[in-house]
Amino acid sequence: MPDAAHRLTPPLPIAVLVATPGLYLGGADYLGLPHPQVVAPLAALIYGIAIIGAAFILSWAAEAAQVDINGGLALALLAFLAVLPEYAVDFVFTMRAGLINAEHGHCMAGSEGSNPCSLALANMTGANRILVGVGWPLVVLVATLAVLWARRHGRTSTPSTHVGWVKLPRRMSVELVFLGAATLYSLHFPLRHSLTLVDAAVLVSLFVAYALRLAKAPVEEPDLTGTSAWVGSHSKSARRWLYGFMFGYAAVVILATAEHFAHNLVETGTELGIDHFLLVQWVAPLASESPELIVACLFAWKLHASSSLGTLISSKVNQWTLLVGTIPLVFAVSSGSFDGLPIDPHQRFELMLTAAQSLFAVSILVSLTMTARWATVLLVLFLTQFITSIVLPTEVDRVIIAVLSAVYVALSIGLLSYRFRTLGRVIRDGLATPYDALQRADEQESLRLTGK
Numbered sequence: 001m002p003d004a005a006h007r008l009t010p011p012l013p014i015a016v017l018v019a020t021p022g023l024y025l026g027g028a029d030y031l032g033l034p035h036p037q038v039v040a041p042l043a044a045l046i047y048g049i050a051i052i053g054a055a056f057i058l059s060w061a062a063e064a065a066q067v068d069i070n071g072g073l074a075l076a077l078l079a080f081l082a083v084l085p086e087y088a089v090d091f092v093f094t095m096r097a098g099l100i101n102a103e104h105g106h107c108m109a110g111s112e113g114s115n116p117c118s119l120a121l122a123n124m125t126g127a128n129r130i131l132v133g134v135g136w137p138l139v140v141l142v143a144t145l146a147v148l149w150a151r152r153h154g155r156t157s158t159p160s161t162h163v164g165w166v167k168l169p170r171r172m173s174v175e176l177v178f179l180g181a182a183t184l185y186s187l188h189f190p191l192r193h194s195l196t197l198v199d200a201a202v203l204v205s206l207f208v209a210y211a212l213r214l215a216k217a218p219v220e221e222p223d224l225t226g227t228s229a230w231v232g233s234h235s236k237s238a239r240r241w242l243y244g245f246m247f248g249y250a251a252v253v254i255l256a257t258a259e260h261f262a263h264n265l266v267e268t269g270t271e272l273g274i275d276h277f278l279l280v281q282w283v284a285p286l287a288s289e290s291p292e293l294i295v296a297c298l299f300a301w302k303l304h305a306s307s308s309l310g311t312l313i314s315s316k317v318n319q320w321t322l323l324v325g326t327i328p329l330v331f332a333v334s335s336g337s338f339d340g341l342p343i344d345p346h347q348r349f350e351l352m353l354t355a356a357q358s359l360f361a362v363s364i365l366v367s368l369t370m371t372a373r374w375a376t377v378l379l380v381l382f383l384t385q386f387i388t389s390i391v392l393p394t395e396v397d398r399v400i401i402a403v404l405s406a407v408y409v410a411l412s413i414g415l416l417s418y419r420f421r422t423l424g425r426v427i428r429d430g431l432a433t434p435y436d437a438l439q440r441a442d443e444q445e446s447l448r449l450t451g452k
Contacts, residue, residue, distance in 0.1 A: 022050020026256035047261035063228035098334025126281035133382025143305035177430025194340030202327030
């Protein structure tokens with residue numbers, strides 16, 4: 001009987017199947033071919049499901065690619081590809097804002113918070129806050145349940161996964177340092193009236209430096225499961241063809257559906273009387289982020305919580321450097337000018353809260369440990385603003401945002417002051433300590449935690 005890793009499991013065909021209707025509708029529309037006319041809410045659902053299917057395919061392909069790429073760079077690649085649907089949806093709104101700016105000289109038409117410029121940033125701020133406020137606590141919860149389940153069935157957990165907390169390896173200091181640098185830079189965004197090409201240069205440079213640092217990591221044998229294990233089990237040539245095809249198919253699906261998803265999502269808001277900003281900020285990121293969160297939970301359930309949380313941290317680095325950095329670049333290209341993407345007053349509040357949450361997240365992980373206590377604080381603070389953004393008027397919600405931002409910053413200052421010495425070590429590890437030294441330290445810590 002063939003090994004399980006050599007058998008194709010149902011998730012891949014299912015992901016291809018659910019992505020096909022959106023690919024057909026979007027592709028037919030681009031090519032001018034006849035296709036059924038679908039009402040906006042149903043069309044948004046079809047395109048959203050197609051993006052979810054494509055995101056899963058991207059995640060499996062990126063995991064399998066770790067066989068041929070060094071560990072740290074593979075983790076960054078996985079994180080980048082996992083948020084590629086997020087890039088696509090964000091770029092659609094940004095390009096639309098740029099085209100309107102080129103035609104009218106501005107893109108601020110419409111009510112504050114739901115004009116084209118605001119929608120270009122809404123998806124990004126919502127995705128960032130969901131990733132940290134929901135994704136990181138979710139990993140701790142699933143990892144804790146997995147440990148309890150393993151103990152109940154006589155299995156042992158990994159050194160990085162415990163009841164109520166997840167321990168990160170020291171090599172994750174690299175991600176924390178670059179996320180911290182991008183966060184410190186972002187703290188002045190709320191004082192700005194636009195995101196410019198200077199911001200693009202700074203943030204993209206941070207991402208390039210991050211990727212170069214990761215490129216020095218040693219090659220590690222990946223622990224693949226499910227669909228990614230099936231792809232990775234093939235010969236070198238077949239494996240590369242397989243995940244290359246998966247990358248290509250998923251990319252085509254995203255290109256064919258992203259613009260239609262964004263358009264129909266806004267159209268749905270118009271038809272149902274739902275605020276455009278709320279749909280773009282919360283519904284669109286849920287569609288593009290959900291596969292990444294599901295994959296992270298699966299890793300955590302299999303007692304690989306440090307890898308699970310590490311992937312989400314890498315995704316946050318990607319979003320807070322490359323995604324934010326390329327938004328003004330896309331706007332400049334689409335508007336045919338060197339203008340920066342305008343930031344209205346409502347988006348300044350949103351950027352302030354997103355940057356403050358990011359600072360708090362970094363301050364928590366300076367200890368390289370995510371505990372249930374701090375995960376709960378992240379989740380409660382996120383849900384507070386999520387609920388108020390839906391049920392309260394904009395003016396009141398802004399007061400809540402200002403208060404929550406102050407809470408995030410105050411907690412961050414307290415944590416960073418308390419962990420000042422640890423912060424210095426993390427910065428040294430992230431920027432200068434050789435990867436082999438970090439790996440030896442991680443191995444020694446693993447032996448200490450297991451009592452060997």
